Amino acid sequence: MIKFIFSKLLYLIPTMLGITLVAFGFIRLLPGDPVLLMAGERGVSPERYAQISAQLGYDQPIWHQYLSYLGDLLHGDLGHSIVTKKPVLAEFLTLFPATVELAIVAIIIATLIGVPVGVLAAIKRGSWFDQISMTGALVGFSMPIFWWGLLLIIFFSGILQWTPVSGRISLMYFFPPVTGFMLIDSLLSGQKGAFLSAVSHLILPSIVLATIPLAVIARQTRSAMLEVMGEDYVRTAKAKGLSMRRVIGVHALRNAMIPVITTIGLQVGVLMAGAILTETIFSWPGIGKWMIDSISRRDYPVVQSGLLLIAGIVMIVNLIVDLTYGLINPRIRHK
Amino acid sequence: MSIFSTRFLAASALALMAAAPLHAKTFVYCSEGSPEGFDPAPYTAGTTFDASAHAIYNRLVQFKPGTTEVEPALAESWEVSDDGLTYTFHLRKGVKFQSNDKFTPSRDFNADDVVFSFNRQANADDPWHAYISGLTYEYYSSMEMDKLIKSIEKVDDNTVKFTLNHPEAPFLANVAMPFVSILSKEYADALQAAGTMEDLNNAPIGTGPFKFVAYQKDAVIRYQKNADYWGEAPKIDDLVFAITPDASVRLQKLKAGECHLMPYPAPADLAAIKADPNLKVDEQAGLNVGYVAYNTTVAPFDKPEVRKALNMAIDKKAMIDAVYQGSAEVAKNPIPPTMWSYNDAVKDDAYDPEAAKKMLEDAGVKDLSMEVWAMPVQRPYMPNARRAAELIQSDFAKVGVKVDIVSYEWGEYLKKSMEEGRKGAVILGWTGDNGDPDNFLSVLLSCAAATPGGANRAFWCNKEFSDLLANAKKTSDVAERTKLYEEAQVIFKDQAPWATLAHSVQYVPMAKNVTGFVQSPLGDYAFDTVDIAE
Numbered sequence: 001m002i003k004f005i006f007s008k009l010l011y012l013i014p015t016m017l018g019i020t021l022v023a024f025g026f027i028r029l030l031p032g033d034p035v036l037l038m039a040g041e042r043g044v045s046p047e048r049y050a051q052i053s054a055q056l057g058y059d060q061p062i063w064h065q066y067l068s069y070l071g072d073l074l075h076g077d078l079g080h081s082i083v084t085k086k087p088v089l090a091e092f093l094t095l096f097p098a099t100v101e102l103a104i105v106a107i108i109i110a111t112l113i114g115v116p117v118g119v120l121a122a123i124k125r126g127s128w129f130d131q132i133s134m135t136g137a138l139v140g141f142s143m144p145i146f147w148w149g150l151l152l153i154i155f156f157s158g159i160l161q162w163t164p165v166s167g168r169i170s171l172m173y174f175f176p177p178v179t180g181f182m183l184i185d186s187l188l189s190g191q192k193g194a195f196l197s198a199v200s201h202l203i204l205p206s207i208v209l210a211t212i213p214l215a216v217i218a219r220q221t222r223s224a225m226l227e228v229m230g231e232d233y234v235r236t237a238k239a240k241g242l243s244m245r246r247v248i249g250v251h252a253l254r255n256a257m258i259p260v261i262t263t264i265g266l267q268v269g270v271l272m273a274g275a276i277l278t279e280t281i282f283s284w285p286g287i288g289k290w291m292i293d294s295i296s297r298r299d300y301p302v303v304q305s306g307l308l309l310i311a312g313i314v315m316i317v318n319l320i321v322d323l324t325y326g327l328i329n330p331r332i333r334h335k
Numbered sequence: 336m337s338i339f340s341t342r343f344l345a346a347s348a349l350a351l352m353a354a355a356p357l358h359a360k361t362f363v364y365c366s367e368g369s370p371e372g373f374d375p376a377p378y379t380a381g382t383t384f385d386a387s388a389h390a391i392y393n394r395l396v397q398f399k400p401g402t403t404e405v406e407p408a409l410a411e412s413w414e415v416s417d418d419g420l421t422y423t424f425h426l427r428k429g430v431k432f433q434s435n436d437k438f439t440p441s442r443d444f445n446a447d448d449v450v451f452s453f454n455r456q457a458n459a460d461d462p463w464h465a466y467i468s469g470l471t472y473e474y475y476s477s478m479e480m481d482k483l484i485k486s487i488e489k490v491d492d493n494t495v496k497f498t499l500n501h502p503e504a505p506f507l508a509n510v511a512m513p514f515v516s517i518l519s520k521e522y523a524d525a526l527q528a529a530g531t532m533e534d535l536n537n538a539p540i541g542t543g544p545f546k547f548v549a550y551q552k553d554a555v556i557r558y559q560k561n562a563d564y565w566g567e568a569p570k571i572d573d574l575v576f577a578i579t580p581d582a583s584v585r586l587q588k589l590k591a592g593e594c595h596l597m598p599y600p601a602p603a604d605l606a607a608i609k610a611d612p613n614l615k616v617d618e619q620a621g622l623n624v625g626y627v628a629y630n631t632t633v634a635p636f637d638k639p640e641v642r643k644a645l646n647m648a649i650d651k652k653a654m655i656d657a658v659y660q661g662s663a664e665v666a667k668n669p670i671p672p673t674m675w676s677y678n679d680a681v682k683d684d685a686y687d688p689e690a691a692k693k694m695l696e697d698a699g700v701k702d703l704s705m706e707v708w709a710m711p712v713q714r715p716y717m718p719n720a721r722r723a724a725e726l727i728q729s730d731f732a733k734v735g736v737k738v739d740i741v742s743y744e745w746g747e748y749l750k751k752s753m754e755e756g757r758k759g760a761v762i763l764g765w766t767g768d769n770g771d772p773d774n775f776l777s778v779l780l781s782c783a784a785a786t787p788g789g790a791n792r793a794f795w796c797n798k799e800f801s802d803l804l805a806n807a808k809k810t811s812d813v814a815e816r817t818k819l820y821e822e823a824q825v826i827f828k829d830q831a832p833w834a835t836l837a838h839s840v841q842y843v844p845m846a847k848n849v850t851g852f853v854q855s856p857l858g859d860y861a862f863d864t865v866d867i868a869e
Contacts, residue, residue, distance in 0.1 A: 039477065048477075048788070166584050171577060
């Protein structure tokens with residue numbers, strides 16, 4: 001098992017290096033000059049342009065810029081935002097917990113609903129439940145997030161006034177961030193009603209963010225279950241007279257879960273990368289919106305290092321998925 | 336930095352909870368974006384200035400609310416020498432800087448603070464010139480203050496003298512701009528001694544109507560009323576900026592009572608806002624202009640008759656409806672009607688495709704094919720350039736001119752549109768910085784601006800016009816300057832280097848019980864005069 005983990009970790013290094021190349025190169029491939037963008041309609045004189053470029057190091061040849069970026073990385077310097085002038089790592093750490101909190105709640109919703117729905121749809125294959133749930137999954141998968149989010153806001157926050165419109169917590173509550181997770185911090189603050197406010201603010205955005213993963217997980221679970229239910233050992237278990245519950249719960253589900261866990265893990269990775277649209281609609285201060293703004297402003301350091309950090313997180317999540325996979329399927333870890 | 340914020344926030348949270356119970360008057364502004372920082376000098380975004388300059392700081396002079404007229408602020412009075420080279424400001428006495436849990440001022444505002452606030456931007460040797468890695472004082476150099484100001488001297492504690500390299504009447508308007516907000520030298524010195532210079536940008540101290548309390552990145556900014564404010568104290572106790580990037584969501588928050596005022600509504604929502612009995616909308620023409628610039632150095636656009644003919648082919652009213660969804664007024668001059676010296680006597684080119692066709696024929700133009708450049712981004716002066724280009728395409732087709740619509744990524748667009756020999760006409764615009772006509776006319780239409788790095792996208796160099804502008808800069812007499820600018824607008828109309836399209840209207844929706852909000856033509860959002868009626 002240790003060897004398994006170790007070999008996986010070793011892969012991280014060349015992968016990260018490749019990611020630095022991609023992150024560095026990709027943003028520079030986009031047309032658009034950050035200095036010109038900052039100057040806007042006013043324009044910037046050639047001398048001033050040269051001055052600013054030199055200050056930012058953009059007058060150096062590309063390979064030189066890349067190597068100095070790598071050098072800074074090795075010293076733990078992830079660069080400073082061209083726009084805010086603040087360190088990229090500090091900005092990331094301030095914003096990341098919000099994304100994680102939302103992603104975790106969303107994936108929990110998606111899993112807790114998606115897996116049972118998928119299992120039931122597989123068991124009752126062809127029934128009205130199966131057809132409705134799978135159609136629902138298709139709709140959920142195809143739903144434009146922006147529109148869906150706005151619709152929920154208008155209906156639940158605007159008309160029914162059951163939920164708040166946006167943000168992480170009511171403006172009435174004001175306490176220092178300890179962990180960055182509003183659910184935990186609100187409890188720690190001890191302020192009356194803060195925790196409930198944090199929960200109520202999480203409802204709509206996590207439903208919106210959970211929609212696509214839920215659809216994917218439900219469909220994946222269903223097809224994995226169907227495949228497993230057709231296997232010989234399930235037939236044997238049924239023939240042996242085991243209860244449906246035991247057949248499904250112990251024999252079928254455990255084997256069906258393998259591709260499902262992979263799917264869940266991949267979805268977590270996707271969510272960790274930042275739910276750009278959800279964050280924008282719900283004014284959720286996470287890394288998704290941060291990244292998209294930085295790309296449009298050609299904020300090179302933020303895009304480069306931000307991509308690196310996000311990729312690192314996604315890789316760690318995938319590593320955990322691999323390990324879980326190994327835990328569930330002994331054949332993998334003993335290979 | 337995060338450690339500081341945590342302790343700072345903890346202390347302020349307690350102070351806030353203890354001193355200001357939650358039933359204090361709290362005004363919530365649903366802002367459209369996050370501030371880049373809280374020191375206004377290194378930044379250029381209006382969003383940043385709303386959160387810093389207009390809330391926390393003051394300047395030597397300020398714009399009279401709702402206008403572009405300059406009035407006293409931290410300077411009570413000033414004199415300009417006859418040659419226009421020396422400005423002597425007499426500073427207000429008894430102005431106090433704010434304090435936070437790490438700093439309490441030991442003296443009132445004085446000339447040292449003024450000298451500091453300007454010189455750190457001018458002198459590359461000043462330790463505050465680049466106190467954060469990569470910091471540049473954008474506006475200071477783009478407004479050419481570094482070339483303009485020869486020296487700044489403290490004459491005595493309450494007098495500062497600026498000596499310029501050449502007379503420049505707009506200088507006074509420049510001094511009202513956010514980037515030259517006055518910071519506390521004492522605070523800067525304390526931070527330098529403590530080795531926490533970045534706090535000038537993270538934990539701001541100013542003389543303004545509101546004190547900074549806390550900023551949760553991309554989420555909330557909190558301010559408290561400055562009880563010692565030298566001016567009229569704010570009527571609200573707490574000010575909160577709830578950062579809400581999406582316009583439709585801002586409206587939902589306004590409707591739900593989660594905020595009191597919002598900027599930049601989506602044009603499609605305006606009808607619904609106006610119909611809502613709990614809301615009201617303030618509207619004002621923005622200090623902007625959207626235009627199409629011909630390249631006056633390339634045939635056949637080097638002939639004014641051709642340009643005028645093309646202008647007459649454009650159906651501007653249709654454009655206001657289709658592109659601006661009604662929230663704009665037709666532009667006939669390069670400056671907006673809210674700007675002083677606007678020449679209302681100038682007559683716009685009539686929309687007359689038949690006459691336009693004839694004029695083109697008379698000018699010898701046959702089978703003209705041209706490019707029209709459309710911006711890929713939305714700007715306050717032009718919400719949908721592609722749509723505008725399509726309308727122009729069909730308008731010009733009616734007079735026998737074939738148009739190809741061309742677009743580039745925004746940065747490329749800005750760069751390429753200023754390249755010598757550029758083909759075609761460019762859709763662009765401008766939002767004023769300081770309310771001075773020179774800020775539009777010289778920047779966009781003077782001979783000097785028709786060079787690389789300038790912004791004269793028509794490459795139009797008319798000596799008479801440029802001379803008028805140069806003379807208008809030399810005198811501070813507003814009446815004289817007005818006459819000169821009015822003449823300049825006549826020349827502009829006659830020579831038609833641009834098709835002036837529209838000045839967009841700025842709308843500010845707010846709750847019905849909000850009073851005292853004055854919309855700034857410059858697009859600033861300031862809350863020192865607002866109140867919430869019970």
